[in-house]
Amino acid sequence: MLRCGCTGRGQATQIHILKGVRDMARKCMTVLLVLMLVVTMGSVAYAAPEFRIGTYLQLTGSNSVVGNSGRQGIDLAVKHINANGGFNGAIVVVTHYDTAGSTEEAVKVVQKMIANEAVDAVIGSINSNEVSAAIPYLNEAQIYNFGLGTSATWMQDTSRIWTFRASANNGRIAPQDVDLILKLGYKNVAIINGTDDTGKSTADAFEAACKEKGIAVTTRQQCDSEDTDFTGQILQILSTDPDCIFMSLIGTTFGPFVKQVRNMGYKGMIGCKECFSLEYQNVAGAENSNYVFYAYPYVGYTDIADCNIPIMSEYLKNFKAEFNELPAHEGAYRGWDTMMSMWEAAKIAGSNDKTALRDAMVKVKIAGLGGELDFTKGDREGYSQFYSFVLVDGSNYLIDDWLAAGGYDKYLKATGRNR
């Protein structure tokens, strides 16, 4: 192959040189490989540890706005936590899984996280049905987990020591709703509730609290979560002439119910198991949404200037900066509060070991977006006290302020009612 008219000695010299070049190339390659290996090993050795969180949220399908809001709240909190040292130096990595609003899918996703994903913690759905179905598996696998739903039922089992909640428990809100009714001077109330877990369990707790506090329940009506027409239920309610009505409904039923009850002539106060969100107001119509009252940790805002709670105002500013919008649903507050509670537990534990984190939860006491998140009672729940609001002309007023400002007299005058 070396045909250049050279002598035999010259050929030997050239072959020798070529061999030398090959040897040199081999050595260089070896050194390069060793260097690459060292660099890779070094980077592995010095990579920051991770704290892996898996979530199961309804991210698609009807009502997925609540799941997506929860995801935004979690993502914003994770960004904040990682920028401030993570969980004891570990970077928090979150993987979101979509349940599409299906309980079966929630269980599948959780089983996958337990079996294949080696997650350190799990945050559960805003849909309590999904949480109820998933947490037995998480507790069996001893996974440190939080639920975002508000139903009372899934926290009743005291053996589920790996599950916590940093959002409201409707079962605890219900007695405060009854206190509101007493504050307004009412003697009786009619109830309408959905047949879903949250709707029914909240109505149960509300009815029990009414009994305990001497408020008569004139009638209790139920509806399906997919119902659109409530004529029969409303007529039964109105036939008992209640002082006020309490709604323990879900999602798409709030707006049409309020609209229909107002159209059928009821102008009185309506209690709500949760904050009567902008979405509900949109469907019910602004004029129909007046005089809806509720006890809840937080309310929705269309303008940051409307918020006079410093911690919430700060949160809304950060949320707007991150997502260029304000939260579409209060699920965004629940997601943030949950991550902040977990972060505090990590700080207290000084370790990311799951048992240490679980045990540290009982010492967590921080300022949440809806008031004090106090887990020191040992019941694995954060919120115990809630604000009381009344919705008038699209604004949420603290009910004590509203009453003090003569709001109730204005209500009587505006509606022509005597109570």
Place this chain on the structure above:
Amino acid sequence: MFSYLLVNGMIIGGIYGLIALGYSLIYRASGLMSFVQGDIITFGAYMGLTFYKVLGLSIYASLFLTFACAFALGIVLEKGVIRVLLNKNVMPIYIVLATIAISFIIQNAPQAYYGTVTQRFPQVFSKSSITVFGVTNQTEAYACFVVSVVLMFALHIFMTKTKFGTAMRAAAMDPLAAEACGINTSLSTGVTWGLSAGIASVAGMLLGPMYGVYTMLGATLGRKGFAGAVIGGYGNMYGAMLGGMILGLVETFTAGYWSGTYKNFIAYAILLLFLFIKPTGIFNEQAIQDV
């Protein structure tokens, strides 16, 4: 209380009837069963929202354009999906499955633009509620009932008094003979699907101001409409309206005099009862045996 229940039962029954009308029309004209009607209500509600709220068109223009878009969608579904499957000589169950698949696509598609938040459909009439026979209701609810009745009569006249309507019925009864008589059966079947979709979309647009617009708006109503069609006699237009009306009244009276918890139980128990005792429905339509 009775008058309230009666009027409101008729209003919701009118909506069920309108949906049932679409089911029956498709069956009558093409011998096929479609499960997409309920979701075309959703489609109509979103189209109406787009024309009326987003583009700011008048209610009449919005209604017309919504009908036109749904009509076009119905033809596209028939020509682009159903006809293709029929040409492959598939079993009828595959047509049913195809319509179920389309219904899920329609449920999900609006999310791309509107998301999953319930959208507010602005009030159509200046007066939010009116009182008829001592019963106060949202104006749109009464409008919905009136439109349901008008559409039923318009459809009856179209099907029985016009050449095209007669051709459509002929094509449904015996396509081969109809074609031999010079009837374009392909066109008539396409128009039937278009009409059914158009009717459902009008219902959807009228429901928007009452319930808000969301992706599952038509799903439950569609099931009720189907039940109404079976009760009345699947494939019979008058039966569809009557069946829908009966269903609406039964569930409203059940909720009013007994409990809202059991209104669906009673409504669907009646459907089962009809299937067992009189599967041909009130109007004795020989349809069930063909499915």
